[in-house]
Amino acid sequence: MLIRPEVARTWLKAALPLVIDLYWLRTINAVGDNDSREKQRALYDYARLITDLDPRFREVYWFVAVSLPWRLRDRSWVHIDLSNDLLRRGLAQYPNDLKMNLLLGYNLITYDKAYVEAARVFQHTATLPRAPPFAGLIATRLYSQGGSPELGIEAARAMRDSAEDEATRAEFEARIADLEIEQLLQKIDAAIGVYKEKFGDYPTTFEELVKSGLWKGPTTDPLGGRLNIGYDHRSHAQSQPRRLELYRADKDE
16 A cells, blocks of 8 residues: 555655555565556556655656556557656656656657657757667757757757767768658648549659649759659659668558
8 A cells, every 4th residue: 555645745754655665665566467457557656655755765666667568468558658757757857867768769660659749858868978879869859850850950060060070060960861851752742642642542653643743843852863753652762772760650550
């Protein structure tokens, strides 16, 4: 049974460190006994009690957050919102905690498909000591996948300008070019969608889209490469072998 935080502070003030440690031990043991959705949910209550009593108990936030997601038989997940809540509470105390930033970014990508929010998390993560070198590049790719390549361009320029070595600057310079291509391709994709609504089928070639009058923009990519429409009914650029995304969001399970 959980006690209420205000009760613990009032009646058990002298023994508060002991109370916190006892509930922390119960939480650790409960992780090994999480054989049901309900028991998994109880971990959050333990974590909230402990962190309400001691908001600076750093380990509780990430340890319980990573343990909370529970997969149902239909392959959907529950308790992701609770996991995110704990991580955000932890980051309010420790905004530069590398582990909690990475875990929140992972949740936002994997479970919530909140790509732009995840991009902001990874963009911040890239500025932290010992941040993995891929954090900044993932941030720009996530902006693109979230339909905001312009934010990716802005982020890539900022990271290029703050880079301390030429190789990193060149890497982000190349990413800016990729994002500019992706920005164009997403606009063409929107025109392809309008074409489908108007004519009942997709255009088979880029030239067909142009001839319809629904695309009046550039007819080559920003690097001068040829534009085309692929078998997936999306636009592609000769200068970019693959679209700038982590994966096709509509193919996720």
